[in-house]
Amino acid sequence: MNMDDALQTFVVESRELLGLMENGLLSMRESADPSDEINAVFRAAHTIKGSSGLFGIDGIVAFTHVVESVLDRVRDNEIGVDESLISLLLACGDHIGLLVELTAETGNCTDEALLAQAQPLVDALGRYLEAPQHAMPTGSDAATDDRAAPTAAPSMQRWLISLQCGEPVLRNGMDPLSIILYLARLGEVTRVSANSNRVPSLDALDPEACFLGFEIELLSDAGRQAIEGAFEFIRDDCELKIRTDSDETAAPPIQSAAEAADDADPIAEPHSPEQGATVAAAAPARTSGTTRENKSADSRSIRIDADKLDHLIDLVGELITASASTELAARKTQNTELRESAATLNGLIQRVRDSALQLRMVKIGATFNRFRRVVHDVAQELGKRIDLVVEGEDTELDKTVVEKIGDPLTHLVRNSMDHGIEPADIRRARGKPEQGTVTLNAFHDSGSIVIEVSDDGGGLDRTRILAKAVERGLVPQDATLSDDEVYALIFEPGFSTAERVTNLSGRGVGMDVVKRNITALRGSIGIQSRAGIGTTISVRLPLTLAIIDGFQVCVGDSIFILPLDAVEECVEFSASGMHDYTDLRGQVLPFIRLRERFELDGPVSARPNIVVVKHAGQRFGLLVDRLLGEAQTVIKPLSKVFGKVRGVSGSTILGSGEVALILDIADLMAMAGPTGSNSGSAALAIC
Structure with missing residues (x-):
């Protein structure tokens, strides 16, 4: 794997981890015991930090280190989880996402504007650490600060690390030197010695295999978990033992205990921090999601470029057309053997088609989960308490449909929160709970997928909608319309019943665009509403567009x-x-x-x-x-x-x-x- 491929894998994995962070933070609000969510968020932040360190992306390392420090205190029950902390950590996740996207575009995240945006977040995080935090450094300053900080800490320990690399390490895109350089960020590497007792003779040597072992001494105040995390990406391919110099017996190994090296070849001390960042960036590295042979058959998977998959579907389509032409020609010839052969070919093509289309089918749950953040942010902006309920998240549909339905659904959800859910005082007067509910549901029906956006709000005001339509000249004064026809008027361009313009509504822009986008997907949209009970908007879409x-x-x-x-x-x-x-x-x-x-x-x-x-x-x-x-x-x-x-x-x-x-x-x-x-x-x- 070359450097560009490895960096792209890092970007993809970081996006996924940021999604896990966001889901975990939002789930904390609803969980009676959020310890699992807290651990998941910490692991995601820690993995992003570790991967960034392997690539020498110091901006992400420094900022994520502060986030990780706060999360560590949350894990130790030194900080309580409340709405303000969740909102702060969500904003930090957004900022890490900006740094990752900048890295994807330019190869690094050095940007003065982003550095300025980070400072208020770092200051807010610092208040939870009971110590002033400095703005995240960039370039060599980051490495210097990371090295200097542990030296002044009062709880320094000397860690003894024994590492024996497995043969696949280099093939999987991992350079052991980059891990040693990353350890230097956790403290001071005081000694490194290498052993080569497993290196075979020259005629049996595989130049792509790794046979080296290392004995490392590290002076650091970092915990065992942080040190183990440095080896996270080669755990399956190495033998590792970590202990402190005060341990009477070796700590339990992560994989299996490394054999002690009889004759160790001392090597030079690690590069200076400035050199370390450069070498780490140049070393081929990989993140945890890189495709490789996995010991568990259940977790084997590969990443496929979406364009290649689309090209495959196009070819299958051409194959179907050619098969139909062959079958037609076979019928005209009245040749029994030819017709049987054409029928067999047609059956096989149909199976290929079903398999190819299944590759493009994805669960809608990932799309639904994105709206947890939308509901959280919009509810805060509106000053309402609103909960999101997700159902049917395992329902599958074509990835192209999933990609294009996101924006229409976003508008429908925001519209339900703004227009549908009443303020708390009105809900109390109507005998409803103060917290409103927006529900997303998906299911299959007659070869289509139906996505429902429901709310338990006040329902659509039929009289008001009709009056507004008459005022705008959309319907005659004496028109007699059914409920469905009246509700359909909200999809007219520029139509709005809002009394004032806000950041979310009132300009009459949105619902007509929603309908136009859904129609472009060969779909349809319908509305059911009951006054005082709520509204359900149903979007019906084809399972596939191909x-x-x-x-x-x-x-x-x-x-x-x-x-x-x-x-x-x-x-x-x-x-x-x-x-x-x-x-x-x-x-x-x-x-x-x-x-x-x-x-x-x-x-x-x-x-x-x-x-x-x-x-x-x-x-x-x-x-x-x-x-x-x-x-x-x-x-x-x-x-x-x-x-x-x-x-x-x-x-x-x-x-x-x-x-x-x-x-x-x-x-x-x-x-x-x-x-x-x-x-x-x-x-x-x-x-």
Whole structure:
């Protein structure tokens, strides 16, 4: 692993650790015994500090050291956890994140502006340490300060460290010298001797293997855990023993006790601090998440660049199109063996498709957990007590959908907190607990994923929304609208019922953008609200944006694709007249005549069929001429020319090379409803 790869791994791991820190800090507020969360936060901060030290990133080391010192006192019950400390540590985590991102961009975090931003945080942390703290130094000053501080401490101990490196150490990107240099930050390294008794003969020597062992003496006031942490990244690949000179027996080893070296070769004293930072930065190092062979099969995993995964999905899509063409050609030849071979190939491709798509499926829990911080910060800004409840965090969906749904969900959550949850005095008057609740839930339904944002607030004010819409000329004065139609008005551009403009709301910007972004993901949004009880906003999205199982139907000479998960059944249609509903086993079923909707020509079938589809718990039908059966469908986006066409969500290429349109079930359902027009006024002529 070269230096750039190692640094990139450090950045990725640091981001993950900062996420763990944030989750742990937010969980402290709700936990009766937060000791587990405190330990998790401490370990995350300690690992970030240790990894930064291996790379010589002194700015992160110095700042995180102060954070770690406060967390250490929290672990020892010398400092109580309260809201102000949690907020301070969250802000410190944000600052470490800025330092990490700067490191990712420039290779270091030396920046005067960030140094100035850090000083108030360092001062606030210093008040918990009962001693003044200095602003974090940079460059050689950092190393000098780290070396000087332990020397003046009253509780110095001499630590004896025996290290025997395993052969994989160098292959895994770790340089033992960088660890010795990092130990110098914990105190004063007074002696280092190396032994080479395990080095094989020259003809058997593997130049990529490590055979060295070291005996190290360290004068430091650091605890055993801090010293053990220096070896965190090579524990699986070495034999290590740590003890103090006052120990009568050796301390329990981390892996297994190192064999004493018979003939040790003394080496020069460690470099000066200035040289140490340079050498540590140049040494190939790795963090704990670097891909390597793991002794536990359950934890084996690799990191894959997202672009490579997207390219794989694109290739699978092309394979599906080519397979459909092969299958069509096989049917035309009437060759039985060829048709069987094409069917076998199609089945294998379908399995490859399912496996490839599964690689892109991720749990939505990570996205939901991000909102714990949003709720914490917004609640403080609003002066409200609000709790976040997360359900369905194990629900999986396409990573592309996850990436694009974050911003719309953020606005919905903030909107629920600002408009939905009432102030404490109003909640008390209504007999509610002072603390409001926002709930995020996700579940699968009819081949889609449904994400619900709920609150136990006052609900939407129907009268006020309608009055505002009449005032703005969105609806006539004498209009009679259903609750759903009134609630849908909040998604109109510029619409707002807020009495005053705040940092969170009042400008009428946001909900229309939410709807536009969700529609762009081929999704839909709905609202349920009860006065005084609360509001639930449901976002329905496809599981994937790439490939779906489709059901082909034909109207005239045109072929359409329906998402197979939405299809319930197909029934023969024999009614006459122009009614847009039929009897389905004693129930009224509204339906859409696709020929009229899209103004299609071509032969009319003597035996038309109705495809019964379901969306959001409601059924309706689509009248078609012929049923062509199931087919794997690669989704292609429509051009901007057709972006406004109702009832169509995308297109695909058939095995014959023709283009078929993918129908938008949610939009078609709206057309089949009481207010939906089935007259073909927005029709699309298809040739």
